[in-house]
Ligand code: FES
């Protein structure tokens with residue numbers, strides 16, 4: 001196997017020391033001269049007509065510089081389907097609708113001013129579940145679509161559908177068939193750093209926005225369009241990304257608060273900052289969508305899957321974000337996790353007066369994996385096969401094409417299943433009762449980019465300076481996940497310099513090349529591949545020019561060397577003849593000849609070489625730029641066909657639990673996670689990605705849920721919305737990384753940021769079933785649900801016996 | 805009402821004039837421009853704002869600034885040594901990958917310092933008890949526990 005100097009070795013992340021010293025600058029810490037503070041007035045009804053907005057008192061307050069509403073600003077349409085507005089006119093459709101905003105000289109004045117804005121509403125009947133919303137005669141959330149056509153129902157026009165093989169024949173060949181209905185709740189991304197931005201116009205009316213975004217370039221496009229709506233057609237937005245306190249999908253859309261900051265900045269001529277409080281973050285930021293999934297699957301007597309039919313119903317909330325395209329990812333496991341020949345998949349999205357939703361880590365995959373992997377266990381039981389064996393029988397294999405057209409290159413699913421079974425002592429622990437049990441679940445996810453937009457590309461620029469430093473410009477976003485560690489290692493490795501000579505510049509649309517966004521676990525994959533390509537370009541430039549300067553410079557070296565070591569006898573070596581571009585090597589920041597790698601005077605430090613080519617006649621500075629669009633396809637989502645990623649990640653997670661029969665509490669005793677990551681690039685960073693995702697999976701499984709009451713979110717703080725604390729992570733976690741060395745991946749690596757979250761919840765549910773025989777189908781698995789299921793246990797056992 | 809208070813901040817005496825109800829976190833971040841202390845919730849629920857007052861970890865978002873009068877306040881800015889060197893706790897956090905987005909990190913590190921100052925050889929349980937008020941959404945805490953142990957070891961052993 002190939003050996004590497006930096007890839008795969010323990011290193012510290014480049015931003016680690018600053019973060020440890022409290023020196024990293026987040027949006028919370030940034031100020032601009034003359035900066036004002038913006039605050040938003042949100043709707044007090046889930047569905048109502050706006051009759052009047054009285055801003056007079058707020059306007060009169062000293063320190064208030066602007067009060068805006070949809071009635072005194074240009075209309076700005078926003079969102080994936082452009083069905084949302086920066087500020088709402090005539091009607092509100094959810095509790096968090098933005099109806100007015102204030103800019104003031106300090107946050108307290110802004111807050112007080114907002115409290116003085118009085119809005120008169122005429123309440124309308126609301127709908128708070130997709131079922132209600134789909135009923136005949138249900139109140140319409142949107143009377144017209146963004147094109148102005150009259151709407152007749154609340155269903156979205158987005159379609160996600162797949163049919164392959166012959167479902168009927170699949171049903172006929174099935175000996176065992178199991179059906180189940182599974183649901184997942186609204187959950188909040190809960191980034192420790194809340195959302196915020198600063199908007200500032202220069203005197204040419206170009207905009208700079210310091211933003212918490214994962215999609216700087218798509219955001220630039222969105223904001224430039226908004227500038228057009230504001231009468232500033234042709235003006236530009238520059239987006240600069242400060243340190244980000246976690247994102248987890250919250251940065252995949254542009255948000256109303258950002259447009260409001262822009263409107264306020266334009267109106268006042270001052271920079272304006274809007275920063276959400278924790279309460280606002282919970283109440284007014286889009287969470288992960290809730291979902292309901294109906295699955296029917298069957299297998300033959302040997303346990304081979306013969307068909308799978310999946311129907312998804314998604315509560316879209318009042319508006320549409322990119323998150324509405326979750327089913328584009330749900331399709332992956334539905335069609336392609338385990339070998340299944342005949343598949344039906346359909347997803348419906350419906351408007352309601354609930355909060356609208358957006359992306360969160362896993363993007364539909366955790367929702368779907370919850371249903372699918374719970375149902376796999378149910379089917380295995382029906383077929384009388386151990387669920388681990390059942391998964392092995394149906395495991396995906398390398399070099400296969402799935403019903404969706406996913407071209408699986410490498411596949412470590414079998415190894416990951418075996419690894420988890422082994423770590424958990426599956427054969428010994430399974431089915432032993434005593435309130436203890438083991439369970440597992442697997443996943444497939446995109447691991448080589450994820451094309452959900454017409455370009456899935458990333459660019460990278462490497463700029464060398466006079467000192468042998470490598471300045472890197474890349475449009476991907478570091479939000480904590482460790483992108484910059486991987487980028488540093490990949491540049492150092494492929495160029496041949498030490499990591500401490502690599503400097504990653506802040507992500508800035510003004511300086512960095514285009515990138516579609518940091519999502520779909522694509523950061524490391526894209527950064528790695530672009531780094532390799534750019535380094536290759538740069539090396540060939542370096543080696544070509546070395547033919548001119550290397551001999552002269554090393555002769556100087558030799559003179560100096562002889563002066564210092566008078567006895568030194570240089571070897572017979574014709575430097576001029578040897579110095580051809582194909583004979584050079586660059587390693588650890590030194591250029592030398594492959595034929596004489598160890599001769600001390602025949603080595604040229606990169607900085608000195610760069611100065612030599614810079615400060616001569618017709619001098620030159622070296623940069624290299626690449627733009628890489630990975631080999632994958634934009635699927636036809638209405639047909640559900642297309643190789644969305646260049647490679648796919650597989651993995652399995654297993655868990656041993658103990659159920660407290662008195663309290664209904666679930667205690668996790670140990671977890672095992674085995675992931676096919678292709679190749680480990682940054683070991684500490686990778687561990688952190690899996691542990692962190694796994695912890696989020698535990699929250700998802702056991703307690704996280706945004707509770708709503710007629711569209712009103714009830715738990716808007718960490719007291720009432722519990723995320724895992726250090727006390728909950730008190731069990732051993734065994735990680736195994738399976739290195740399948742994928743040919744598409746940089747150094748063989750695949751993406752790894754989301755997978756740890758995906759199968760955690762079903763693995764826990766499956767373990768609970770093994771422990772005490774109850775099957776919870778709606779997340780989270782709270783003690784109350786466990787207790788009530790335990791109560792019904794006898795009844796259920798009886799039912800199962802008759803069903804058999 | 806405004807008043808002037810004086811306290812020791814990271815070893816040096818400071819005098820600040822502030823509003824009566826000002827929170828310590830605002831005094832640090834806004835009045836004194838020390839933005840290393842983070843606000844994650846403002847309600848005492850996340851620990852991102854942890855600082856040490858007379859050696860005790862407190863949530864500076866709940867702590868009234870006037871109560872710091874005459875006390876010793878340590879923030880993350882006071883932890884690093886001369887010539888820009890990280891303390892051993894900070895170093896352990898960096899080396900073990902206990903930092904991702906870093907928003908919880910200053911608070912985590914100060915809570916760790918309070919722990920290690922009173923208990924140089926903490927068990928896993930001690931570590932969990934000391935850090936249970938510090939939320940981290942990124943790391944899953946595993947490497948944080950490892951870093952605290954490593955820091956404890958470095959602190960006990962010869963530096
Ligand atoms: S900001 Fe003080 S505890 Fe969260």
Ligand code: FES
Nearest residue numbers: 905908940941942
């Ligand atoms: S590192 Fe992001 S919250 Fe802890």
